[in-house]
Amino acid sequence: MSFVDTLRQWDEAVTCADRQDWPEALSIFLSIQEPNSKICFDIGCLHLRNQDLDAAEKAFDCSIRKDEHLAVAFFQRGITFYKQKRYEESSADFQRAFKALRNNQLIDYKALGLRYILYACEVLHNIALAEAQLGNWENAQKNLAKALDYKTEAKLSVIDRALQATLKRKLFKLVEFPSKTLFKPNKHYVAELEKKDYLGKAKVVASVVPQDEFSGFAPLQPQMTLFPPCCCFRRALEGEAHTVLFEFVPETSDELAVVPGNIVFVLQKGTDNWAYVVFNERKGLVPYNYLEPTLDISLDVLISTFPLYCYPISQPEDNSCFVKIRFTFNFAVSVPSGSSYVVLIEKISKKLNLNSTAITLRYNSDSRGKNLIDNNTEMEDVWSRAEDGRIILWCTTKEVSDGKPQKEVYLVALHSYNSSNPEDLSLQEGDKIKLLSKVNQDWLEGQCNGNTGIFPASFAAEVPMDGQ
Secondary structure (H helix, E strand, O other): OOHHHHHHHHHHHHHHHHOOOHHHHHHHHHHOOOOOHHHHHHHHHHHHHOOOHHHHHHHHHHHHHHOOOOHHHHHHHHHHHHHOOOHHHHHHHHHHHHHHOOOOOEEEHHHHOOOOEEEHHHHHHHHHHHHHHOOOHHHHHHHHHHHHHOOOHHHHHHHHHHHHHHHOOOOOOOOOOOOOOOOOOOHHHHHOOOOOOOOOOOOOOOOOOOOOOOOOOOOOOOOOOOOOOOOHHHHHOOOEEEEEOOOEOOOOOOEOOEOOOOEEEEEEEOOOOEEEEEEOOEEEEEEHHHEEEOOOOOHHHHHHHOOOOOOOOOOOOOOEEEEEEEOOOEEEEEEEOOOOHHHHHHHHHHHHOOOHHHEEEEOOOOOOHHHEEOOOOOHHHHHHOOEOOEEEEEEEEOOEEOOEEOOOEEEEEOOOEOOOOOOEOOEOOOOEEEEEEEOOOOEEEEEEOOEEEEEEHHHEEEEOHHHO
């Protein structure tokens, strides 16, 4: 069965599940000839929902066999064993799930298509319960005490109640996976299943000018060298482009630190599910299930991935200036040299799809007023800083509503976050963060301790203004 056929049936199955047609969903899942790890997991969840524990166990076995790093699959198989009263095997699987968390407080599976967060404290909670069922009350108390070190505020009461129960030699409630939650296929891939008019209007698919709207045919134009012939970009293209889904913290010198959103190139994939990748001219090992193949790469991504090599080498012939913008990602726009502030800000506004009033430009990353570029700035001074038709500016944004900036929003860091990317913002648990913008549903831009950068949205929560 082809990947397209598998994707189509997977999408049909989860659609049936969304409308709670569980028998039809399971029927479609079982008809998939070569299910991947996520599909096997979904099959196991449906069997577990039907209380068909033997079939659920086999499905989770298959999911783990295809992806031995899928912590949530170990967690679900541990629940299956617990319901079968096989408490030793249940405890062992919960321990494997905890090991797969790699000392992190949680894994958010949203990027993989599963709306579920697996918390380390809940895994330890279930280990304790399995040990309590075996009569190992001391082990149960040790695991619950350990769970307190991995606690989050939302989960603290669950751990406290379980700890109180063990002190009285009483059992407590199992933390279960939500029965209606399934892995869903990548929505971008599903969108590609729709029929396309491949003979329709001609369209630019690559341009040195972002969002170039030219279409049609024209005589051959003089070509511009975008990349040096031996730059790291060409070396990286020896591999296959992938997007990083989860933060990976290396434990050995052979491993490579990456965070969600990074674009890496897989040079080699081993049979042990580890991939040898290149990122920012550095090479190392990353778990392959932390990555997702990237269908195409835009100019913006190339510039942000290879910032030293993505400027045009030759001077623009039409007296244009290439302005590289340092934002949560790096991108470039082309404007006539000597342009007014209005022309420049409108070009950037169109690129970011934001109102120009929400955009602030600066000469550098310093947030002090003297570096501000606005309608009162002498643009001759701006363009005088350009070298060889190129200039770098810094950009920040604010959300707007009805043309007026929203009130300032402050967050508090729920967990520590160590950045491995220049654009990231390092956080310590309890830090106060000034929210600057929402990059997307998973990432925020903020300011903390005098630094500005992006960080995972799940690592912070909003606090009232008087909580500063």
